[in-house]
Amino acid sequence: MTIAQEFEYRRPETLEEALEMLAAAEGDVRLLAGGTDLVPWLRDGMIAPDLVVDIKGVEGLGEIAEDGETVSFGALVTFDDVLRSRLVADRLPMVREMAGRVGSVGIRHRATVVGNICSAVPSCDAGPVLLVYGASVHVAGPDGSREVPIDDWFLGPKRTALGPGEIVTGVSLRVPAGRHGGAYVRLSRYAGEDLAQASVAVTAMEEDRYRVAFGAVAPTPVRAAHLEACLNGRPPTADRADRAADLVADTISPITDMRASKEYRLRMSRVMLKRGLAAAVARRDGGGPAYGTSLM
Amino acid sequence: MDISISVNGEPWVLSVEPNDVLLDVLRSRVGVKSPKIGCERGDCGTCTILLDGRTVRSCLVLAVEADRHEITTVEGIGRDGLTALQRSLWELNAFQCGFCAPGIVLAAAELLEENPHPSREEVQEAIGGNLCRCTGYEPIIEAVLAAAASWKEDR
Numbered sequence: 099m100t101i102a103q104e105f106e107y108r109r110p111e112t113l114e115e116a117l118e119m120l121a122a123a124e125g126d127v128r129l130l131a132g133g134t135d136l137v138p139w140l141r142d143g144m145i146a147p148d149l150v151v152d153i154k155g156v157e158g159l160g161e162i163a164e165d166g167e168t169v170s171f172g173a174l175v176t177f178d179d180v181l182r183s184r185l186v187a188d189r190l191p192m193v194r195e196m197a198g199r200v201g202s203v204g205i206r207h208r209a210t211v212v213g214n215i216c217s218a219v220p221s222c223d224a225g226p227v228l229l230v231y232g233a234s235v236h237v238a239g240p241d242g243s244r245e246v247p248i249d250d251w252f253l254g255p256k257r258t259a260l261g262p263g264e265i266v267t268g269v270s271l272r273v274p275a276g277r278h279g280g281a282y283v284r285l286s287r288y289a290g291e292d293l294a295q296a297s298v299a300v301t302a303m304e305e306d307r308y309r310v311a312f313g314a315v316a317p318t319p320v321r322a323a324h325l326e327a328c329l330n331g332r333p334p335t336a337d338r339a340d341r342a343a344d345l346v347a348d349t350i351s352p353i354t355d356m357r358a359s360k361e362y363r364l365r366m367s368r369v370m371l372k373r374g375l376a377a378a379v380a381r382r383d384g385g386g387p388a389y390g391t392s393l394m
Numbered sequence: 395m396d397i398s399i400s401v402n403g404e405p406w407v408l409s410v411e412p413n414d415v416l417l418d419v420l421r422s423r424v425g426v427k428s429p430k431i432g433c434e435r436g437d438c439g440t441c442t443i444l445l446d447g448r449t450v451r452s453c454l455v456l457a458v459e460a461d462r463h464e465i466t467t468v469e470g471i472g473r474d475g476l477t478a479l480q481r482s483l484w485e486l487n488a489f490q491c492g493f494c495a496p497g498i499v500l501a502a503a504e505l506l507e508e509n510p511h512p513s514r515e516e517v518q519e520a521i522g523g524n525l526c527r528c529t530g531y532e533p534i535i536e537a538v539l540a541a542a543a544s545w546k547e548d549r
Contacts, residue, residue, distance in 0.1 A: 100418055107395070107412035107458050130459075137415070137454045138435040150412065152459060178448075202523020203501065204442055204449040290522025291437045 101140050109152045113238055113267065116156055120263045121240050123149045129265060130154070131174055132208035134201070135217040159267060162186060170236075170270035173213075177206035189273050191381075191389040192280030192299065196227045198390055199282065202290040212266050215251065218258045218318070219293070225252065225319030226299035227282055229311035231271040239264035252318035276304040279381030281374040283393045285366050287357070295358040298370045302378040306331055310342075310371065315350035315363050322349040325371075334379050342375070343368040370394070397461035401426060402470030410457040417441045417452035420465070428468040428496035432525075439524030442497035443467050449504050468496040471503060479503055482541035483534070490528035497524045502538045511542055 110116035120127055125148030130136050139145045153159065159172040162183050169189055171180070180186050180197035187194050200206055200214075200223050214224040215235070233248040240263045248269075251259050260266060280301040286292035297313035308329040310322040325345040332338055352363035373393045380386025387393065398407050401424050408423055417434075420426045420443070432440035434453045441453040444466035472480060479502055482488075489495045498521050505512055505520035512520070517538045518531075526534065 100415060101413040103413065105412055107456070109458075130456075133456065133459065134436055134451070134454050137456065140413070141415075141434060150456075152456075154459070201436070202439065203504070203520055204439060204451050204523050205436055205454075207445075207448045207450050208454065289519070290439075291525070 101137075103140065103143065103146055105140075105147050106149045107152065108149065109155050111155050111157065113156055113158070113265065116151060116153055116265055117238060117240060117263065119149070119151055120265065123151075125149065127151060129216070131210045131213045132176060134205050134209040135213065135219070153265065164189065167273045167275065168270045169273060170268050171211050172268045173266050174210060175212070175268075176208060176210050177201075177214075178203070180211065181206065190231070190271060190280075192282050192301065193227055193231075193271070195280075195389045196223050196282040196284075196299070199223055199284045199294075212269060215248075215269070216258060216260065216266055218252055218256050220255050220317055220319070221293040221295075221297070221314035222319065223282075223284065223294060223297065223313065226297055226311035226313040228269060228271065229319055229321045230280070230299045230301045230309040231273075232309075233269050233271045235259075235266055236268045236270065237261075237264050238267050243267075249321060254317050274301060274303045277382050278303045279378045279383070279386065281377040281381065281393065283370040283374040283377075285358075285370060285394055293357065296352070296363045296367050296370060298367060298374050300371070300374040300378040302334070302375070302382040304382075306333060308334075308375070308378075310375075312346075312350050312367060315352040315367055317351070320349060322346075325349055329375070334375060339372045339375055343371055346371055395458060395461075397458060399460050399462070400464040402466055402473070408457070412456065412458055414457040415453060416443075416455040416457045416460050416465075419457040420452060420467070426467050426469055430493055430496065432493075437523075437525070438494075439497045439501065439521075440494055442500050442524065444500055444504070447504075449501050466500075468499050471499070477503065478544045479506060479538065479541040482544075483537045486533060486537040486540060488529065488533040488537040489526075494524055494526040494528075498526065498534060502534075502541075506538070506542060512539075514539065 127149045128147040130152040159174040161172045177197040177200045214222045228248045235246040284297040285295045294314040301309045313319045328342045352360040354360045430440040432438035436451045436454045443452045501521045
């Protein structure tokens, strides 16, 4: 089945040129990076753009860079780039762990981290991880640049804070100060193809401070603020983990679909939280399972 | 618009529409038939090609995106006879219907190129995005591991 609908395709070489194209365009415009979501959506007729702007030729969007305690990912950084980055392995190993769970090798060669949060499907793997790292989304637009806190980014399934005429140029993550550990736990039916049925990202930092976010169990990836408050400042005992797990049901709102029932998602999110918490704490303290080890 | 692509070392200039998918163009215009039409949504891996040396799903690439890029398929890697990997898959009778074979050959070749002595888990990860509905994967994994030993010397 080919793509039935017709659209115009353009390939700018600079950000300025891309922004001008968006400003001059009439009708619906879609930005194309890896295309692993966009092309199936075109094929299924879920979107009907008049213009597709391919930003792969835009200079300066392909870097993973470190600036003090911030690591930034340009809009064209693929999940494969993340897996190959020494910087990410050293500073943000949980981001690497997440990248290794996305799709398959052939998908990771094309799919981008920024594309993942721009498609903004509820099961996007980057969402929960960016939430626990307090990421900033860098947006360029007709009126200049702005930064959107990741907490304000996801508005609903496939809906984000990106405005008309705007382009995401990258995301930046803050590396927690001091010792820290993380875990990205993902439930899926089989490796290599499936989207997450449920996912949880946990970071454990010094002085028993924690951050937790869930994916695929609500209309958007969700940060679990009151669950974090239950954990913060106390030793992560089994009893404390149980109390935190009791708050999962108030944090998430899973649905039943072809990949899992809401009851299964809820039950497993509790299990995954506890496993992720234990792994993040152990990794913070220098032990635990190696990053990338499946906890499911 | 016109695109210039290299397919298995041959230069092609093609006039394509923005909504033409690379997989379809390769099969119907270039005549390369090893990438198969499977799920057409990036799940099954049977349309796998090498784009600038990396495996990608050709069903998820617009033909216009391939402009000025190099494409390699099984037709291209087996030009001088079967590779050690292909010979191993053949000798160990690793496939049944063969529909997934072109994609799995490319995925496994990419793995061995970068990592000549992979573990079983690394082989599973490399071909994890390529569905096979016949074999249960075991003979394929065995054949890739068997090829690994002779890969560097023999290819």
